[in-house]
Amino acid sequence: MNKQHPRTLTDNDVIDRFIETQSQDDFGILYSRYSNKVYSKCLSLLKNEVAAQDATQEIFLKIFLNLANFNRKSRFSTWVYSITYNFCIDYLRRKKKERMIVSDDQNVEGQDLEDDGDDKDLLEMEIDRLKTVLDLIPVEDKAVLLMKYREELSIREISHVFGKTESAIKMKIKRAKSKTRTVYKNLYETK
Amino acid sequence: MENWKNVEPEFEAPKVIKKDVESSLGFFRGAGRMIDLYLGKIGWLFGGMLRGYHVDEDPAENTPDQGSENDAGQYSPDI
Structure with missing residues (x-):
């Protein structure tokens, strides 16, 4: 003991x-x-x-x-x-409060999975704006971004959490980042 | 990166959750023991039934001794 x-x-x-x-x-x-x-x-x-x-x-x-x-x-x-x-x-x-996105495992092949690598704009978002934007994107996207940037989980660990392949996770992160940027632009960069 | 660390503040979980989880776990453990006991009883019952139907593999031991033949092939009862 x-x-x-x-x-x-x-x-x-x-x-x-x-x-x-x-x-x-x-x-x-x-x-x-x-x-x-x-x-x-x-x-x-x-x-x-x-x-x-x-x-x-x-x-x-x-x-x-x-x-x-x-x-x-x-x-x-x-x-x-x-x-x-x-x-x-x-x-x-x-x-049924959220409309879930169809599995990202589909149609992953052939798509550009590589992250753009430039996260500067996301990392430097002002905290209140970031909170607002994260509340406006689908919950799965919010969760995957928090896993990556807040919990600093590896792609492998995130793939365990979602039960998906690492390729699917890379794609999911890329899409989530794109949605975050779009919402941010619509909220704060348009007049 | 610091803004991401603070974007989801950590809140203290209400104390009542711990008590509820503990009592539920206690219930499941109790139920588990009951099931073990129940399965044990069934196992004992079946075991008993199988023992009741048990037949020895050596039939000679179960047949009454009815004597044997001597070297000359004549029957002589054992005393």
């Missing part, structure tokens, strides 16, 4: 202990590490406090009931992010 101080334990150490003992302490450690992140993400995507609260509860239940199935191929934080993101997207689909 690992009796290290909770702060020095990695997520995987705590998960192993929780699976073995089902102890409330280990539940508490994992919960305290991720609850604010999950709740904030739900709030950002669902834009409703009650829905975010319910979603956070269900997401944590899902996480703890499926902990033994976590295969350690990705970081635990990426796995948590993946469950959170997919839960919120499913919720929005059920509520």
